[in-house]
Amino acid sequence: MNTEANSNSTWSNDDIKKLVSDENGTLDARIYNDEALYELELERVFARSWILLGHEDHIPNAGDFLNTYMGEDPVLLVRQKDASLRVFLNQCRHRGMKLSRDDSGNAKAFVCTYHGWAHDISGELIDVPFEEQAHCDRLDKHEWSPLQARVATYRGLIFANWDEEAPSLDEYLSDSKPYIDVMFNRSEAGTEVIGGMQKSIIPANWKLAAEQFCSDMYHAGTMSHLSGVEAGLPEGVALNDIEIPNEGNQFRAKWGGHGTGYFVDQPGLLQAIMGPIVTDYVTTSPQAEAASKRMGSSMFGQRMMGQHMTIFPTCSFLPGINTIRTWHPRGPNAIEIWTFIVVDADAPEHIKEEFRKQNIRTFSTGGVFEQDDGENWIEVQKVFRGNKARKTKFNVQMGLGDSTTEHPDFSGRIGGVYSEDAARGFYQHWLRMMTEPSWDTLKP
């Protein structure tokens, strides 16, 4: 895709490159609030990146579909008769009406409610009312079917990408896979979804949320979630009585802007979020030991705790907590958050139930942790209305220059748990997507 095509933007590539400095650890607040930059993001980031749409378990049977989004484009994700997946624009090629308005369901066909153009579950236009009289048989139905996206899966997660030339999902995930596997490859049975997609819309830029899940253990260890921690403490235990963990690491993908961080052997934060039952399940139970065996590493199977992770741009999840979400952008000033929960498919029922209840208690729109994230993000966004505030230079310098690629336990580029190297990687990849039109230079 030629990103130069959007030549009416007020932003030149040279100007965009001044907004983010990986080397100096700085960024310009306009990346969070500028309308023209956002329009470029839709074309250069969201139309070229792999976007998380859901989990295989959302649509197990032929005809099962999920109505979702890639950026601001509504798409239908549909299971085919041969078990393959299709993703196509949820828009009729006649006058643009949606082909489906169910959040999810099972369909034999998708019929536009405007003039009745009918499509099969693969998205092919198959029937047009009064075809003989209206089109005199001149309509090439294949040509006038909705736009199809590429679809690929990794460990049950379904991603889609509009760009034919983008690298495969496999290449795109780069060296981040072992860190994804901590949540999604714990057993042969894989993961399944706890039903229900929670959606909420909040007035904040998508990068605030995506980068926080990529790189920011700092907010959890310092101020943001103190009251969330307090909500989970046993009676008689005060906030002052507990020690916030501080030993752990952060990983920055060598390509792609993905990142993760975690404590090592310090279950304190995980305990506060998920309670003792889930904490034991993911760190010491026979299932946790089996996960270590499967991954060939007790570090990856049992000892990384309170992990956060983002696959660029908008797929974020918390291994051990098992919330996963897509941050759908809605203009520079809003995110539509779509959250679901996964569990090990072979986990005992009471463990699945505990994951469900603790996620509702902590990482949902009413959750005692997520409530305060929502508060931070929208307040940050409000301040950007100021003429000075909207272009403030921000400090992203924690752990600058401290990462190593020779960590004894962890593959890839590794820093300390309170580093911001993954954030720098996230923004550096954003910058490359925004300024490099060709995959010849951009590819891994």
Add this chain to the structure above:
Amino acid sequence: MASLIDIDNIISSPAADLALQHEVQQFYYREALLLDNIKYEDWFALLDDDIHYYMPIRRNRMQRYGKVRSNDLPEYTNKHEFAHFDDDKTTMNGRLRKLLSDYSWSENPASRTRHTVSNVIITEGEEDNTLNVCSSFIVYRNRLETQVDLFAGERHDVLRRSDNALGFKIAKRTVLLDQSTILSNNISIFF
């Protein structure tokens, strides 16, 4: 499995005794004042030990599936699925503890809320000392400088007779919010 709510039974139920209707409504008005005046501890004290505070997620469903609230493809998530709230006494106590913390940024400074409760329909409870009560609510929230949120919905309560000052405790509250995508940055208040 029964539907989440037997709405037909509520619609067809006879009108409650006037004194009882008055008593229950007065309880709700006072309960609303507790919430609207951030008397958190007093409000949480109204939740009985077996409290189930529940708010399922609501989905968009085409009517071709039959009744949208039927059991086959319900509009609401079921009890094994994700929800906005699914709390017992212990987790509600945790929420209270959060609210009383100095670090509860989502409610510090506190929201200004106005709980308006109406359309109260009382039906017989399953125990001698309980009532099933359906009501509608509109909750206005104004927060910090200019944030405004509006929540509307239905409550299905089990109220249990109590010797507390307000005469009842809440044994069960199912909140059916009239939103699919939540239009607020969080749900840090109670209904």
